[in-house]
Amino acid sequence: MDARVNYFADPVAGKALKHLMSAGRALKESSLPAVTQELVALRVSQINGCAVCIDMHTKDATATGESVVRLHLVAAWREATVFTEAERAALEVAEQATRVADGAGGVSDAVWARAAAHYDEEQLVALAVLVSFMNTANRLNIIARQPAGDYEPGQFH
Template sequence: MSTERMPNPAMLIPGAMEALVAVNTAIADTGVDGKLLALSHLRASQINGCGPCVAGGAHQAQHHGATAQQVHAVAAWRETPWFSDEERAALALTEAVTRLADRPDAVPDQVWDVAAKHFDHKELAALLLNIAITNAFNRLNAPTRQQAGKW
């Protein structure tokens, strides 16, 4: 097992972690379903290989009412019956936004239109901020090899 390369960078810059946490708090305060946000966080973190965020996302998803089936199958959400249409729209958007460079049209209209059918602008803003902050945490944790369960 690899070891940490350095402490989490956001912990080394005064005010950085507090700012990241403040964005998370603002997202939570929008009223968007916590389970949906946690499933999105979990999926992005799986894609990015961020151990602490995968562990945290799974815990938060269960805390907000996700079933064990959902938590265990979120990486294969397209091939399971355990996600609502709204959750599927959020997960498709999460994957597209997390994998921006994987296709010429980073977030295809089909993905955006389905998400926009299920979420209003404020909810989409919360979901996009959730995906962005998750990717920020992933990009701090993965290269520095932060370990799940260490906090």
């Protein structure tokens, strides 16, 4: 299976995506815990059905020592006992911010307050940018029908 388009081959799209990828790398340098970043990236990608991003973030998380059990339970995090309260708060923000079209009106004040109880302002900003970044990356990959399965950990970082 081949992707419909190669964004990087187009001079304008390629330049834009290089900047977008730089933004993704900058997020890795934030104080938002790396484990939380991978869990959030995985959950957003699951919601959006982005196979290539699910592949990437599952493998990156595993390479950094994340357990297979926790990765398998991300899709059902509300019923799983393996996530911290801080991780649960981040996953809840990620879900509400990703499902804005479902009529919920975005991230509720209550959900934001739960996240703010665990993360400082810098981390909350990083969380918001990460969720937005992942939604953008997911949509670009879905539009292109980017195939999944060949990603090697650290390939794009």
